[in-house]
Structures are given as C-alpha cells and as structure tokens.
Amino acid sequence: MNAILRGVRVIDPLGRLDAPGQDVWIDGGKILAIYHHIDAAGVPVVDLTPPDGVDPCVLCPGFIDLHVHLRQPGDDEAETLETGARAAAAGGFTHMVAMANTTPPIDTPERVAEARLAASNLPVSILQVAALTRGLDGEELVDIRKCVESGAVALGDDGRNSVSPRQLAIALAETAHLSRAVFVHPEDEEMIAQANGTQGSVTRSPIRPVETETRAVNLAVRALSHARSGHLHLQHLSSEGSVASLRRARHQGLAVSAEVTPHHLSMWLPVAEEPDPQALRKVNPPLRGELDRVALVQALREGLIEAVATDHAPHRAAEKSLAYDDAAPGMIGLETALATCITIGGMGGEWLATLVERLTVGPHRILGPASGVPEPRLRIGESATCTLFDPNAEWTVGETPLHSRSRNTPLIGARLRGTVLLTLAGGRVIHQDPARVPIVSEQVTSV
Ligand SMILES: [Zn+2]
Structure with a gap:
C-alpha cells in the first residue's frame, strides 16, 4: 500500500496527539508522515475530507x-x-x-x-x-x-x-x-x-x-x-x-x-x-x-x-x-x-x-x-498497526454478511453509526472497505 489518507483526525493517546485535518502517508506498510497537508508526486490520494460540520474519519492505533x-x-x-x-x-x-x-x-x-x-x-x-x-x-x-x-x-x-x-x-x-x-x-x-x-x-x-x-x-x-x-x-x-x-x-x-x-x-x-x-x-x-x-x-x-x-x-x-x-x-x-x-x-x-x-x-x-503486546502507538517510520474508521457512516447489521461464523446478536437489522474502513496490523492490510478506501483493494492479506 502506498497512499495518502487526506483530511483525517489522528488520535494517538500515548503520543498525546489528537489532531483533525491531517494527511497520513502510508507506504509499504509504514507511516511515512503525518502532516496537515502532504503532496507527493505519483502517490494516490484517498480524500476523506468531511463536508463542513461533519465529524472526520479517525486514524488511531489498532x-x-x-x-x-x-x-x-x-x-x-x-x-x-x-x-x-x-x-x-x-x-x-x-x-x-x-x-x-x-x-x-x-x-x-x-x-x-x-x-x-x-x-x-x-x-x-x-x-x-x-x-x-x-x-x-x-x-x-x-x-x-x-x-x-x-x-x-x-x-x-x-x-x-x-x-x-x-x-x-x-x-x-x-x-x-x-x-x-x-x-x-x-x-x-x-x-x-x-x-x-x-x-x-x-x-x-x-x-x-x-x-x-x-x-x-x-x-x-x-x-x-x-x-x-x-x-x-x-x-x-x-x-x-x-x-x-x-x-x-x-x-x-x-x-x-x-x-x-x-x-x-x-x-x-x-x-x-x-x-x-x-x-x-x-x-x-x-x-x-x-x-x-x-x-x-x-x-x-x-x-x-x-x-x-x-x-x-x-x-x-x-x-x-x-x-x-x-x-x-x-x-x-x-x-x-x-x-x-x-x-x-x-x-x-x-x-x-x-x-x-x-x-x-x-x-x-x-x-x-x-x-509482549507492543504499545498502541502511531510511530513515524515503523510498521503501521492502526485502524481507520468513519464515526458517522451508517450501516445495517447483517445486511452484508458478518465475518464471524455465528450470527448470534440481537443487533441483526439494527441501524448503527460507525464503520471501520481500514485495518493494518504490522504493516499488512487485514481489512478494508473497498468502496471508501479503494486504493489498497488488491493487497488485502487473506485471513
Ligand atoms: Zn465471563
């Protein structure tokens, strides 16, 4: 994966960072940079900038x-x-x-x-x-x-x-x-x-x-x-x-x-x-x-x-x-x-x-x-173990098949807010929403 996630709120509690309007550049599974605006020639941009008044997507440790x-x-x-x-x-x-x-x-x-x-x-x-x-x-x-x-x-x-x-x-x-x-x-x-x-x-x-x-x-x-x-x-x-x-x-x-x-x-x-x-x-x-x-x-x-x-x-x-x-x-x-x-x-x-x-x-x-569990941090230059989510995106539980082998939740059919768009573990993409973060679709690690 080599992409810039544009316009996200970065929350890294141990790093004492909570900043909206950030661009995050992830390349080869590593976070290369977090800055208020990043442009890099040839690097695709996933623009997640929210409309005015709407909460931004959040990037945080896994x-x-x-x-x-x-x-x-x-x-x-x-x-x-x-x-x-x-x-x-x-x-x-x-x-x-x-x-x-x-x-x-x-x-x-x-x-x-x-x-x-x-x-x-x-x-x-x-x-x-x-x-x-x-x-x-x-x-x-x-x-x-x-x-x-x-x-x-x-x-x-x-x-x-x-x-x-x-x-x-x-x-x-x-x-x-x-x-x-x-x-x-x-x-x-x-x-x-x-x-x-x-x-x-x-x-x-x-x-x-x-x-x-x-x-x-x-x-x-x-x-x-x-x-x-x-x-x-x-x-x-x-x-x-x-x-x-x-x-x-x-x-x-x-x-x-x-x-x-x-x-x-x-x-x-x-x-x-x-x-x-x-x-x-x-x-x-x-x-x-x-x-x-x-x-x-x-x-x-x-x-x-x-x-x-x-x-x-x-x-x-x-x-x-x-x-x-x-x-x-x-x-x-x-x-x-x-x-x-x-x-x-x-x-x-x-x-x-x-x-x-x-x-x-x-x-x-x-x-x-x-x-032995590594500290949950977003560190520049290290393999990314992180989660990107949209706190506002609505979905209906069970509308698309759940990944769990069981379906025993009373929430089937409930309308909820908050979807996970991308999960990286040790630099590998282990989950992605192909509609919202299309750039990495071919690289999801099968589990
Ligand atoms: Zn118990």
Missing part, C-alpha cells in the same frame, strides 16, 4: 480486545481462529485475548503452547489466557508459572467462577511475581444455583440477580487485599453496585482494573427490536436496567473502568434457538463493538477520543508490558 471466545478447539462450527480473526480485523481489532473455556480448556502449559501455535499465522494477534484452575472447576490451581512461560498473557476461568477466595489470593500472589493479571468473571455461582433452584453447572441458569455480581466482586477484591500483591481484573461489569465496589477498592489503593462490554454500555435499546429468538439477548451477566447502564458509561468515561472488551461469544444457531432458560448465554461482538459504543453506548461525539483510549491504551495497560 484496537485491543481483552475478551473473546473463539471456540477452537472444540466447536469449529461456532467459530474458528480464522473466522474470529476476520471478524476482529473487520471490527478494527489488531490484537485479541482468547479465553480458556474451550473444549478441552486451556489449562496446562502444553495446551497454552498448542493454542499459541494454532494462532501463530493469523494477521490478528491472538493472545491466550490460561485457565486459573484445572477444568475451570475451582478445585486445583493450574501450574501458573509454566503456563506463563508457555505464553499465557493472563490467568482466568472466564465463563465460570468457582475458585475459592483463598485460592484466588494464592493465585494473585503468584501471578504478581510474573507480572500477569488474574481475570475474574464476577458472578457468585452458589447464589445463582440457589436463585435457580439448581445444582451443578450454572452457566445457562437464567436467573442472575445483581447481588450475584456485587458479591463476587467484593469477594474477589477481598482476596486481592489478603494477597497483598497481584493484579485483579474484573471482567464485564454490569451493574451500578459493582462500579461502587470498584471505586472503593481503587480508593484503598488496590491494583484492580475492570472492563465493560458494548452490550452492557448500551443494553441495545432503542435500536434493536425484541429479537427472535428471544435468547439472542441472553448473556452472562445479564443486561440490566438504565441506572446500571448509566453508571457503566460514567465509569468508562472517567477511566474508573479502563477498557471496552467485547466478550465475543459465538454460538451455533441451535444453541440459541432453545427455550430461553436452556439456551447458551453470550453474543458476538467484534464487528459491532465500535458502532455500538458510538451509537448507543454513550461514547460518540465528544467522547470519541476517550473511546479510542479505552479500546487501545486501556487494555494494553491491563495486560502490562510483560505480555
């Missing part, structure tokens, strides 16, 4: 997603590493962190190494979380040190939360020496089992009162304070009460971070109609009320919650067309994350630069430098 489920190994029909990578690239993501709850789970150093090998030739960097406990059943901690040595960027039993606070404290202390966070899916399994009158697996249990989350958050924070070291990362917060607990923990100086999903920021309304089947809205933790949503948006804006993470959870249609109580929880999110946050997640308009920060620098900080 997005990092802390939370995806790619279903490989175990359920290739729902998603593969390849289709997941394609969906990520289309959503502007250049890095994503795969959870360990595959079949079998990634709970040994050997499986971590296998997972990394399987993901090694994809243009989107797929980073791997190792399970915290064998089989995710909360009984026996994995060999944390060896899993990290095999390449795990974090530890966590996402999907489940059956580890005891005592075990969690031990794990936090151990991961502190390895500069890795422990990711916790904060839902109290005993309370859920009680509320549903069930025993055994609670993953599909439909009744999940808000107290199941706040209690789990408080127990995890207490484990962190007992451990006296370590980094606790709270996944997919969904409620006002959890935000309050997070705030208290931070005031106490504890090393606790948190993420929020686009669906909990938006709760879908009012763009999506009641989906059919209804279970398309079923997700853990559940979509809650407007007060919760507002508290989450506020916490993300102020930086108390540092990252937007999709919790991309593909499922085969058969798993979602069961009766609501029996259906699998979760929804896909890689391709709709940006547009959901902009259109109905409270992060458009004046909050766009903040949103970029929470999709790039925030998640990178949570992973930490020891993870």
Whole structure:
C-alpha cells in the first residue's frame, strides 16, 4: 500500500496527539508522515475530507480486545481462529485475548503452547489466557508459572467462577511475581444455583440477580487485599453496585482494573427490536436496567473502568434457538463493538477520543508490558498497526454478511453509526472497505 489518507483526525493517546485535518502517508506498510497537508508526486490520494460540520474519519492505533471466545478447539462450527480473526480485523481489532473455556480448556502449559501455535499465522494477534484452575472447576490451581512461560498473557476461568477466595489470593500472589493479571468473571455461582433452584453447572441458569455480581466482586477484591500483591481484573461489569465496589477498592489503593462490554454500555435499546429468538439477548451477566447502564458509561468515561472488551461469544444457531432458560448465554461482538459504543453506548461525539483510549491504551495497560503486546502507538517510520474508521457512516447489521461464523446478536437489522474502513496490523492490510478506501483493494492479506 502506498497512499495518502487526506483530511483525517489522528488520535494517538500515548503520543498525546489528537489532531483533525491531517494527511497520513502510508507506504509499504509504514507511516511515512503525518502532516496537515502532504503532496507527493505519483502517490494516490484517498480524500476523506468531511463536508463542513461533519465529524472526520479517525486514524488511531489498532484496537485491543481483552475478551473473546473463539471456540477452537472444540466447536469449529461456532467459530474458528480464522473466522474470529476476520471478524476482529473487520471490527478494527489488531490484537485479541482468547479465553480458556474451550473444549478441552486451556489449562496446562502444553495446551497454552498448542493454542499459541494454532494462532501463530493469523494477521490478528491472538493472545491466550490460561485457565486459573484445572477444568475451570475451582478445585486445583493450574501450574501458573509454566503456563506463563508457555505464553499465557493472563490467568482466568472466564465463563465460570468457582475458585475459592483463598485460592484466588494464592493465585494473585503468584501471578504478581510474573507480572500477569488474574481475570475474574464476577458472578457468585452458589447464589445463582440457589436463585435457580439448581445444582451443578450454572452457566445457562437464567436467573442472575445483581447481588450475584456485587458479591463476587467484593469477594474477589477481598482476596486481592489478603494477597497483598497481584493484579485483579474484573471482567464485564454490569451493574451500578459493582462500579461502587470498584471505586472503593481503587480508593484503598488496590491494583484492580475492570472492563465493560458494548452490550452492557448500551443494553441495545432503542435500536434493536425484541429479537427472535428471544435468547439472542441472553448473556452472562445479564443486561440490566438504565441506572446500571448509566453508571457503566460514567465509569468508562472517567477511566474508573479502563477498557471496552467485547466478550465475543459465538454460538451455533441451535444453541440459541432453545427455550430461553436452556439456551447458551453470550453474543458476538467484534464487528459491532465500535458502532455500538458510538451509537448507543454513550461514547460518540465528544467522547470519541476517550473511546479510542479505552479500546487501545486501556487494555494494553491491563495486560502490562510483560505480555509482549507492543504499545498502541502511531510511530513515524515503523510498521503501521492502526485502524481507520468513519464515526458517522451508517450501516445495517447483517445486511452484508458478518465475518464471524455465528450470527448470534440481537443487533441483526439494527441501524448503527460507525464503520471501520481500514485495518493494518504490522504493516499488512487485514481489512478494508473497498468502496471508501479503494486504493489498497488488491493487497488485502487473506485471513
Ligand atoms: Zn465471563
């Protein structure tokens, strides 16, 4: 690719740059120059200058997603590493962190190494979380040190939360020496089992009162304070009460971070109609009320919650067309994350630069430098890992086929604002909108 992108807003949070009206020259996968006007003989220009009063397209570092489920190994029909990578690239993501709850789970150093090998030739960097406990059943901690040595960027039993606070404290202390966070899916399994009158697996249990989350958050924070070291990362917060607990923990100086999903920021309304089947809205933790949503948006804006993470959870249609109580929880999110946050997640308009920060620098900080993930920066002369998006362009979800192998989102048919025009990873074009950025059409790296 050799082209000048004309008239874009460049947002590079770590470089403290937020400048509209810039020309960006990308040649051979490298950013050669960012300047208010660039002309170079023979170099094609993609003119993205907006009409007066219209927000410009944004060029920023590639997005990092802390939370995806790619279903490989175990359920290739729902998603593969390849289709997941394609969906990520289309959503502007250049890095994503795969959870360990595959079949079998990634709970040994050997499986971590296998997972990394399987993901090694994809243009989107797929980073791997190792399970915290064998089989995710909360009984026996994995060999944390060896899993990290095999390449795990974090530890966590996402999907489940059956580890005891005592075990969690031990794990936090151990991961502190390895500069890795422990990711916790904060839902109290005993309370859920009680509320549903069930025993055994609670993953599909439909009744999940808000107290199941706040209690789990408080127990995890207490484990962190007992451990006296370590980094606790709270996944997919969904409620006002959890935000309050997070705030208290931070005031106490504890090393606790948190993420929020686009669906909990938006709760879908009012763009999506009641989906059919209804279970398309079923997700853990559940979509809650407007007060919760507002508290989450506020916490993300102020930086108390540092990252937007999709919790991309593909499922085969058969798993979602069961009766609501029996259906699998979760929804896909890689391709709709940006547009959901902009259109109905409270992060458009004046909050766009903040949103970029929470999709790039925030998640990178949570992973930490020891993870090996390069700093999300736009550096002159280096291979570009970046995303170009139009915050205003409207599209209808599902009108053109999604890249994910699954279609389980209640947003099918919704009209959203915000489209990704171009994604580069390590200097390679991994996604492009051929209508808006025609210049690179022949060079897209197939994924
Ligand atoms: Zn989870």
